[in-house]
Amino acid sequence: MKYEDAVAKYDPVIGIEVHVELGTATKMFDAAPNSFGGGANTNVTPVSLGLPGALPSVNRTAVEYAVKIGLALGCEIAESCRFARKNYFYPDVPKNFQTSQYDEPIAFDGSVDVELDDGEIITVPIERAHMEEDAGKNTHVGGSSGRIHGAEYSLVDYNRAGVPLVEIVTRPITGTGAGAPEVASSYVRTLRDIFRALGVSEARMEQGNVRADINVSLRPSPDAPLGTRTETKNVNSFRSIERAVRFEIVRQAELLDAGETVVQETRHFHEDTGETSPGRVKSDADDYRYFPEPDLVPLVPPRDWIEELRSGLPELPAERRRRLLGEWGFSELEMRDIINAGLLDAIEQTVSAGASPAAARKWWTGEISRLAKQDDREPAELATPVQVAELAELIEAGKLNDKLARKVLAGVIAGEGSPRDVMAGRGLEIVEDTGALQEAVEQAIADNPDVVEKIRGGKMQAIGALMGPIMKATRGQADAGKAREMIIERINA
Amino acid sequence: MSEKSAITSAEVAHLADLARIAMSEEELSSLTGDLNTILANVARVSEVATEDVPATSHPIPLSNVMREDVVGETLTAAEALAGAPAADGDKFVVPQILGED
Numbered sequence: 001m002k003y004e005d006a007v008a009k010y011d012p013v014i015g016i017e018v019h020v021e022l023g024t025a026t027k028m029f030d031a032a033p034n035s036f037g038g039g040a041n042t043n044v045t046p047v048s049l050g051l052p053g054a055l056p057s058v059n060r061t062a063v064e065y066a067v068k069i070g071l072a073l074g075c076e077i078a079e080s081c082r083f084a085r086k087n088y089f090y091p092d093v094p095k096n097f098q099t100s101q102y103d104e105p106i107a108f109d110g111s112v113d114v115e116l117d118d119g120e121i122i123t124v125p126i127e128r129a130h131m132e133e134d135a136g137k138n139t140h141v142g143g144s145s146g147r148i149h150g151a152e153y154s155l156v157d158y159n160r161a162g163v164p165l166v167e168i169v170t171r172p173i174t175g176t177g178a179g180a181p182e183v184a185s186s187y188v189r190t191l192r193d194i195f196r197a198l199g200v201s202e203a204r205m206e207q208g209n210v211r212a213d214i215n216v217s218l219r220p221s222p223d224a225p226l227g228t229r230t231e232t233k234n235v236n237s238f239r240s241i242e243r244a245v246r247f248e249i250v251r252q253a254e255l256l257d258a259g260e261t262v263v264q265e266t267r268h269f270h271e272d273t274g275e276t277s278p279g280r281v282k283s284d285a286d287d288y289r290y291f292p293e294p295d296l297v298p299l300v301p302p303r304d305w306i307e308e309l310r311s312g313l314p315e316l317p318a319e320r321r322r323r324l325l326g327e328w329g330f331s332e333l334e335m336r337d338i339i340n341a342g343l344l345d346a347i348e349q350t351v352s353a354g355a356s357p358a359a360a361r362k363w364w365t366g367e368i369s370r371l372a373k374q375d376d377r378e379p380a381e382l383a384t385p386v387q388v389a390e391l392a393e394l395i396e397a398g399k400l401n402d403k404l405a406r407k408v409l410a411g412v413i414a415g416e417g418s419p420r421d422v423m424a425g426r427g428l429e430i431v432e433d434t435g436a437l438q439e440a441v442e443q444a445i446a447d448n449p450d451v452v453e454k455i456r457g458g459k460m461q462a463i464g465a466l467m468g469p470i471m472k473a474t475r476g477q478a479d480a481g482k483a484r485e486m487i488i489e490r491i492n493a
Numbered sequence: 494m495s496e497k498s499a500i501t502s503a504e505v506a507h508l509a510d511l512a513r514i515a516m517s518e519e520e521l522s523s524l525t526g527d528l529n530t531i532l533a534n535v536a537r538v539s540e541v542a543t544e545d546v547p548a549t550s551h552p553i554p555l556s557n558v559m560r561e562d563v564v565g566e567t568l569t570a571a572e573a574l575a576g577a578p579a580a581d582g583d584k585f586v587v588p589q590i591l592g593e594d
Contacts, residue, residue: 058558138587300557
């Protein structure tokens, strides 16, 4: 079945669980560093390993970050909440339970506005945001990998075990129709941007700092009760999120069309095929026997602390985007390109340093991005906003044209100093000496009588044919506008 | 035994399964009896609990015990692995999980 037919026939409903790893210095319940790199099983304490008698203690900064996330998502912050044990056996969970929150999350009942590509705003309802800890990492060895013939086992590194997470759960998102895949990915992107603006996480999808579980169900019409949902786990890129939603919508529509039923289950997404497949089928998979964590006392976030955090919230991405859009006068599309390229900060700082928004945008999204891509680097690593602003100022003042400015920029990137230094050092300033320019113009006119004849006859575009020799004579340093004026003046004289 | 069991032998078997504890029929039956006695005793608490006594998960009136986000002492990989039944290099070795991807 085609996707278009599936969404024409059925009303998709999605729900998303996002896990974000907090960028604290230490883990959620112990003082082991929350960092990667270094040897396996070195960022661990007896608490990370769940050794007998080890007692957890709550990281104040992690709680602060969770509250900030809750506030940014318009949630209520619990008057009182507690931690709970989620019991299951898996080797990456050394305690045989994950310390999480169950019936008393720290934040609940919020919403977040998500802007789609066409500018439409969808309000996604947030059910809850709760604190928990990450698991360690399993590496499967043996069998097909052939490391030890016939051996099948896993290696476990607990460096990540206990890293603070906040899980954000939406209510069912309805009314998206065919736009469900885009709403899902835009929602996660919006959260990602919020985490970064809050400074609570590096929020790098490719590093697994942000992971999404995607619930999809279909119903015959928007008035019908919700259908049976599937949950596709750990979808880790925006593109994969869209593909997973599309795939599930089509797969479920085909089942329903064939008179079959959708099985409520966990599924896995496969990057290579874009398909999902069922996960482990375990009848007791959801029987986690949650109970209050006896080793941790309740959290009663003081109201004055909450208000202090609320008043200290930074400008959130959506507000900032609206403000800058108004100030800069770019189109929505231009603005989205800037954001997707991660150039908003650089351009804003370049404008603050004195450049026009148009010039700042042109250099960052143009030449600098191009050079960065060539070297597989980030644009912000090549030049500073102050340097770009200075470059724009030199162009504005008529001392550089675009071609020369690109050479100056190359010098700046090569570490030859500020744009002014490079311009002086490489002798790239536009020739102000009208004598030299006049000479070049005279020579070009004398050498090309046929072109001059055309210009006299009204063919103004023929002027271009004279610019080449002029630029050549002045080593590209002539002000093209001025040269043009001089040609017209000379010919009409 | 009370005439109506608070917990059935099937529930105990389910819990044993979740806890990965193999139990014989005799053990199940004996444990079900023990658990029912314990539950009956605990249930007596509700006889003295009145409406002005709120339910609690923590008997000590303590809240907001938090630590500062400062890195402390950690174990070395060798220390971490000291009690492990099996290790390979600096990682723990565990049996393959059935049905794992």
